[in-house]
Amino acid sequence: NAGVTQTPKFQVLKTGQSMTLQCAQDMNHEYMSWYRQDPGMGLRLIHYSVGAGITDQGEVPNGYNVSRSTTEDFPLRLLSAAPSQTSVYFCASSYEKGGDTIYFGEGSWLTVV
Amino acid sequence: GDSVTQMEGPVTLSEEAFLTINCTYTATGYPSLFWYVQYPGEGLQLLLKATKADDKGSNKGFEATYRKETTSFHLEKGSVQVSDSAVYFCALSLPNTGRRALTFGSGTRLQVQP
Secondary structure, eight states, rough: OOOOEOHHHHHHHHTTOOOOOOOOOOSSSSSSEEEEETTSSEEEEEEEEEEEEEEEEEEEEOOOOESSSSOOOOOOOSSSSOGGOEEEEEEEEEOOGGTOOOOEEOOOEEEEE | OOOEOOOOOOOETTTOOOOOOOEEOOOSSSOEEEEEEEEETTTTEEEEEEEEETOEEETTTTEEEOTTTTBBBEEEESSSSSGGOOEEEEEOTTTTTSSSOOEOOOOOOEEOOO
């Protein structure tokens, strides 16, 4: 019963490098999203998807790309990492018939130096 | 826009003390309300939720009542334990927007001392 799985859990990047945070869910959820968590600011929505092939921007999308080629996977790409992207990233999913409940992964701690 | 305001922490209590964490919201529609908990080094877990006015969500001894007239969803527990030490997030979502996303408060850290 894996739920929402994120990898890697920890990553250190140099400014300007690119990387992809992976997110997979095995619950056949239609909705998936990415949040970032910064001290004193709660979680903020980066990008979201309402189904395979459909993505849209959230509150803080700049510097990030996403795609949703399958129902299960929703990777988050940092194109050119900046120190301002140092944060904890959470992937989340939910399903159409499940009411409003959203399930979170365990988080990915990213440091950009 | 939609927003959630929580009391600032940290909140430090002795074991068996009464807990209240205040949460108020602003929303353009009729939101569902949630409390999530984050234990050290872990992700967020849903603690409780309420989807309409006067609903009371409850779980693990925690309770919160959806108060539309005061736009509040305060979290309470009658007797806290050391194991309740965590960060608590109040959040809202607006159904039927097609987004299924949450707007979070800034979080309140609770420290319970033995």
